Amino acid sequence: MKKDIHPENYRFVVFKDMSNDYSFLSRSTAETKETVKWEDGNEYPLVKLEISHTSHPFYTGKMKLVDTAGRIDKFKNRYKQFDKKKAAPAEDTEEK
Numbered sequence: 001m002k003k004d005i006h007p008e009n010y011r012f013v014v015f016k017d018m019s020n021d022y023s024f025l026s027r028s029t030a031e032t033k034e035t036v037k038w039e040d041g042n043e044y045p046l047v048k049l050e051i052s053h054t055s056h057p058f059y060t061g062k063m064k065l066v067d068t069a070g071r072i073d074k075f076k077n078r079y080k081q082f083d084k085k086k087a088a089p090a091e092d093t094e095e096k
Helices: 068-095
Strands: 011-017 022-028 035-037 043-049
Touching: none
Parallel strands: 011 043
Antiparallel strands: 011 022, 035 043
């Protein structure tokens, strides 16, 4: 193996799955500014995850997938009617 290619700053970090509030403690070099108090009473850095082994369909056997990209599309579709109302009066004044 090559020497000096692996980071040296491993520390305990809490990973939290935001879709189901499952947390686990592991060693990592992931940088974060947030901290959380763990079950043992100590405070550890917190890394938030969108999906983990407790929420991924492959591991759970269920098709419950968090769609973060689809939220923006749903928001735009819900409120696109307001953009049409603003554009419509401007078109009416140009025709006259």
